[in-house]
Amino acid sequence: MRPETREQYRIAVFALPATLFMLVMMAIPLGSVVWQSISDDTGLSLAAYAKIVQSNLFIRVTRTTLEIALGATLVAFFLGYPIAYFLAKQSTKRQTIWLIVILIPFWTSSLVKSFAFVVMLGHAGILNTFLGELGLGPYKMLFNRIGVMVGMSHFLVPFMVFPILTNLRSQPPELAKAAAIMGAGKFRIFRTVTFPLSLPGVVSGALLVFILALGFFIVPKLLGGRQDVMLSSLVDFYAREVFDFQMSSAIAVILMATALLAAFLLSKVRGGASILSKESS
C-alpha cells in the first residue's frame, strides 16, 4: 500500500468508532423503519402508503403541517432578519453580549418555554390580564393556531438569525461605504446592496427553519388545539396509541424524505457542509 494511502487509512480510523455507532444506532434502525413501511406479514406491500394517500386524516394533517411550517418560517424570518441586521452592525464585543441574549432562550428547554407560554397566553394568563386592564379581550391564544405559531416561531428565530448573521458579517463593509459615498441613503443601501447580498443566508436559514418546523412535536402538542395536529404527532399516535408500526413507519418515512430533500437543497445553497472546507496546501 502506498504510504500516503496508508496514512489516510490511519486518519480514517479515528472516525471508525463514531461510524460504527451511527451505523448500529441510526442507519440500521432507520433502515428497518423504511423496511417496515413497505412490508407486512406476507412480504413487500405498499398497503400503508395506499392507506395514507386515501386517508383524510393524513391529508388534513399534512396540510396543517405545511401551513404551520411555512407560517412559522415566515414569522421567524420577519423577527430574525431585523435581529441579525441589528447584531451585524454592533461591535464584536457588543455582539457577544447580544448573542448571549439569543443563545439563552435557544438553549432553554422547550418544556420550560412551553410552560412559560401556557402561563403567558392562557385565558387568565399574563397577556390577557394585561389586555383586560386596557379594556380588551380576553382573547383565546392558547390551544389553537396562535399558541402554536408563537411557540414555534419563538423556538425557530435563532436558527434564522445565525445563518443571516454569518452572511451579513462576511459582507465587505467597503460595499456599503462605497454606496454611501455615491450618495445612497441607509435604506437604499439596505434595499439595493445589503439585502440582495444576504439572500443566500436568508434561503439557508429559511430552509433550515422549515426542516425543523416540519418535525415539531412538543410545541403543537402542548400549545396547540385538536386542529393543530402535525405529522410528528401522527407518527406518535400510530406508534404508541394504535401500535400500528407499519403506518407510523410510513409516515415517518415521508417525513424523513421531506427533511432529507430540504437538507439536500440546503447543502446546495451552502455549497457543501462547512466543516469539510479545507485550506489548499
Place this chain on the structure above:
Amino acid sequence: MMEGQGSTWRRANAAFAIAAMIFLLLPSLIVIPMSFSDSELIIFPPKGYSFHLYQRYVEEPGWVSASILSLRVAIWTTILSICLGVPAAYALVRGNFPGRRMLAMFLLSPIMLPSVVLALAIYIYFVRISLSHGELRLVLAHCVATLPFVVVTAAAGIQTVDANIERAATIMGASRLYVFRTVTLPLVIPSIVAGALFTFLISFDEIIISIFVAKAGDTTLPIKMFSSLVFEVSPVLAAISTMLTLMSALICILVTFAQKGDAKP
C-alpha cells in the same frame, strides 16, 4: 435629509430588533419570579414570595429522582459522545480519504432528521433487539442526537489549529497519536468543553426521543414535566423551569467564556 433618513432607519431597526429579542428572552425570564410565588395558583406577578415551590420540588415524590436519572443519562451521554465525536471530527477535518464527504453527511444527518423519526426508529429497534436496560436505552438514543453537535463543535475547533503545527510535530518525529495527544487535543480543549456542555444540556432537556425509548419506570425530568404539562400544570414547574433556565444561561456564558480564552494562533 439623508442623515435624517439614515438614523430613523437605524433607530427603527434597533427598536424592532430589541423588541424581538425581548420576546425571545421573556419566557425564560418570566418563570423566575413565578418560581418564588407563595401561592398554589399560577398567577403573575405573584402576590407574595417564598421558597415554597422549591420545597415542593424536593418533597413531592418523583421530581428529584427524575432529575437524578436525567443527570446520570446526560453525563453518560456526554462522555460517550465526546469519546466518539472528537476523534471523528479530527478524521473529517484532517483526513483526505475517499468518502470523507459522505461520512461527514452521514455523521451529521441526525441534525436534519426530525426527532420523531429517530425516536420511532430507535424505539422499534430496541424492542426488536430486546435491549431492556432502561438507562442504557436512553444514553444510546440520546447519543445519536448529540453526536453531530460534538462533531461540529470539535471540527470547528480543530479547523482553527494550523495544520502546519501538526506537520511540524510529525516531521520532528512524533507519531500521529502523539501529535494528537500533545498538540491537537490541548488546542481544541475549549471547543471540546463547549461541545460537552451543550451535549449535556441537549441530553438533559431531551424529550421526544426519551418519550419513545424510556421504559415505563424510567421517568426523566423532561418526561415528568411533559406529563405534568399535559395533565395538570403544576406550579412546581416554575421552580424547575427556573433551575433549568439558570443552567442554560450558565452553560451559555461558560461556553462564551471558554471560547474567548481559546488560543487562536
Place this chain on the structure above:
Amino acid sequence: MTDSMGTVQEMVRLDAVTKRYGSFTALHETELSIRAGEFLTLLGPSGSGKTTLLNAVAGMATPTSGRIWIDGRDVTATPPEKRGLGMVFQSYALMPHMTVFDNIAYPLKVRKISKQEIRKRVSDVLELVRLPDLAHRKPKELSGGQQQRVSIARCLVYNPRLVLMDEPLGALDKKLREQMQLEIKRLHNELKITMIYVTHDQEEALNMSDRIMLMNGGKAEQIGSPHDLYFRPVSQFAADFIGQSTMLDAKILEVGDPCIVDLGASGQCKVKVPGANKDQGGKLVLRPETLRLITNDQIADGFNALSVRYKDSLVTGSTIKHIVELENGTELIVQELTTPEETAKRHEGRLLVAWPVEAGIFLDR
C-alpha cells in the same frame, strides 16, 4: 563534507520523481542530487511545483513514481516522522499552548532524551539563534522575527541531517527579512547542515544559495549557481524571473563568433550564440546594469550600440533608471549608479544605448 574516500557525499537524490493529483501533474519527472552541506533553493512562482517537491522530500506527499534517497537510504515509503528531517514553515508552526522552551524541547521529548540533557540543549540552541532570555514566553508574546528564530531553533535542536525551509521569511517585512537571510546563512555556515529552501523571491534565492533550482510549471527550468542563473539563463522564463531584463525580438542574420542579430526596425547587433543557426528566431535579453547611455558615435570595440529616444528617469536610491525607447517603440531600461550631480539626461540630440557584446544573451525559448 567528504567521506573517507574523499568523494563528495550525496545527501538527497531524486530519481525520476513525479507527482500527479488525478489528471493534474504537479511535478514532472525530476532528477536532483544535493551534496551534503549544500544550500539548495527551490525558486519559482506559485504553482511551479517547488512546494510539491519539498513535500515529497519531507514525506508529506508520496511521489506517483520515482524514488527519493536521503543520506544513502531509500525513503520513498518512509513516513515523515521517520525521516529525521527538520522543517521550518512560513507560518512558524509553533505550538501556541507551549512556551518557547517547551516548543524547542518537543522534538527532544519525542526522542526520549533526559530532562537534564534537554535543558542543556535548549539553552544552547537559544544561544545559537540569539534568543537566550525568552525561554519562558509564549509564542504569541514574541515578534514575527523572534517566532521564526524559535522555529529555527526547534528544528536545529535535534541536529537533523537535512533541514527544509518552506518560505520561512515570507511573513516578515523587508528589513527583517534581509536580517534573517544573513542569520540563516550564518547558521548554515556554522552548522554545515544541508538545506533545501523554498522561496518565490529571486533576490532571496540569489543572496543565500549555493545552488538554485528554478522551477516552472512542475519542471526544473534550470539548475545552477546564482551566478549561472543570473548571467547564463537558459530560457526566457529564467531570464525574466531572475533579475530585471529587457527582451527584444531577435533573429540571427549571420552565424559567427559573434553572430550578427537582426533586431528589426531597431537595427542590428552582435551577440555570442554558441551553436547558432541562421534565421533562428528568439529574444535578445539585456540586463539594465550592462547598458550605458552615450551621446557620440565613438563606440568602443566590442560594444553594440542602438540609437534611442530619451523618455524618463527614476531615481531609486543608489541607482538611477533611465527609460529609453528604441526605433521600433520598444522600451529599454538602463541602470546607472546615482551621482551627486544632476543626473537627468534630457538630451535633445543623438542618444545611443551601448553594451558589451558578451553582455547580450540570445535565447530561443
